[in-house]
Amino acid sequence: MSKVILITGASRGIGRSAAVLAGARGWSVGVNYAxxxxxxxxxxxxxxxxxGKAIAIPGDVSDEAAIIAMFDATEKAFGKIDGVVNNAGIVAHGSMLADMDIARMKRIFDINVLGAYLCAREAARRMSTSRGGKGGSLVNVSSAAARLGGPNEYVDYAGSKGAIDTLTIGLSKELGREGVRVNAIRPGLIDTDIHASGGKPDRAHVLGVQTPIGRAGTADEVGESIVWLLSDASSYVTGAILDVSGGR
Incomplete structure (x- = not known):
């Protein structure tokens, strides 16, 4: 069955892989980018x-109006939304917390936490059966950093992803009777350019060899997990946080 999916931060990395894999299933995808x-x-x-089918939709997820507009654009193009991937997120250069300025932390939390919560709120409004939706699936993209803490690099980013885990647990209980499943994935050391954003482009490969599997993961490996959670194959899964981290 064809689905309509909105993916935030879908121009690169994990979001892009999820979008292309959704397309391979014949789904229609709203490709949000900043x-x-x-x-x-x-x-x-x-x-x-x-x-599949797709449209590109600009919008910074720290902007409430932009979030509402991207949902509107997706529905205008393809019809009611069946699934949302809450993927947009940023990381800053590695730093001790004691050396971080407030501008950095505000930007991390505005996008990674407030943006994710606003996207989740809009997904709940659009997909909940009591509000005229047809149910669906929300997949939040967390990080293994949520349980590892990101010491000496980005405890701000790690904390922002801890909030995503909590959002997933609480919202899954709110929306369980609304036909909406809410799950999260926690990627580990994945070979994407987010590491370059943090000043260490080879970080995934350097640390990936230390995982039980012995290598970094790929964006497609994470994308497969996302698409499974969006699909009807995971129809009895909600409130789950799936580690896609090579055992790390």
């Missing part, structure tokens, strides 16, 4: 080539 229009257009083309 600033890189060319990368978003490339993702749209890849979704279409895989067999």
């Amino acid at each position: 600033s890189n229009a060319a990368a978003a257009d490339d993702t749209v083309a890849a979704v279409v080539a895989a067999g």
Whole structure:
């Protein structure tokens, strides 16, 4: 059955992989991006080539109006939303907490926490059966940092992802009778360019060899987990937090 999916931060990395894998199932995808229009257009083309439909939708998730607009654009293009992937997130350069300034922390929490909560709120409003929705699936993208703490690098980022875990648990209980399943994935050391954003582009490979599996993961491996949680194959799964971390 064809689904309508909105993915935040879908122009690159895990979000892009999830979008393309959704396209391979014949689904329609709203590809949200913050600033890189060319990368978003490339993702749209890849979704279409895989067999789906897609549109690129600009919008910073720290902006409430932009979030509402991206949901509206997805529904205008494809109809009522069946699934949302709460993926947009940022990390800053590695630093001890004692050396972090407030501007850095505000930006991390505005996007990774407030943005995610606003997207989850909008998903609840659109998909809940009592509000006219047809039910659906919300997949929150957390991080293994939520349970590891990110010491000496980014305890702010780790804390922001801890909030995502808590959101997943609480919202799954709120929406269980509304036909909406809420789950999270916690990626570990995945080979994406978010590590370059943190100043360590080779971080996933350097640390990946220390995992029980012995390597970094790929964005597609995480994307497969996301698409499974969006699909009807996971129909009795809610409130779950799935580690996709190679055993780390």
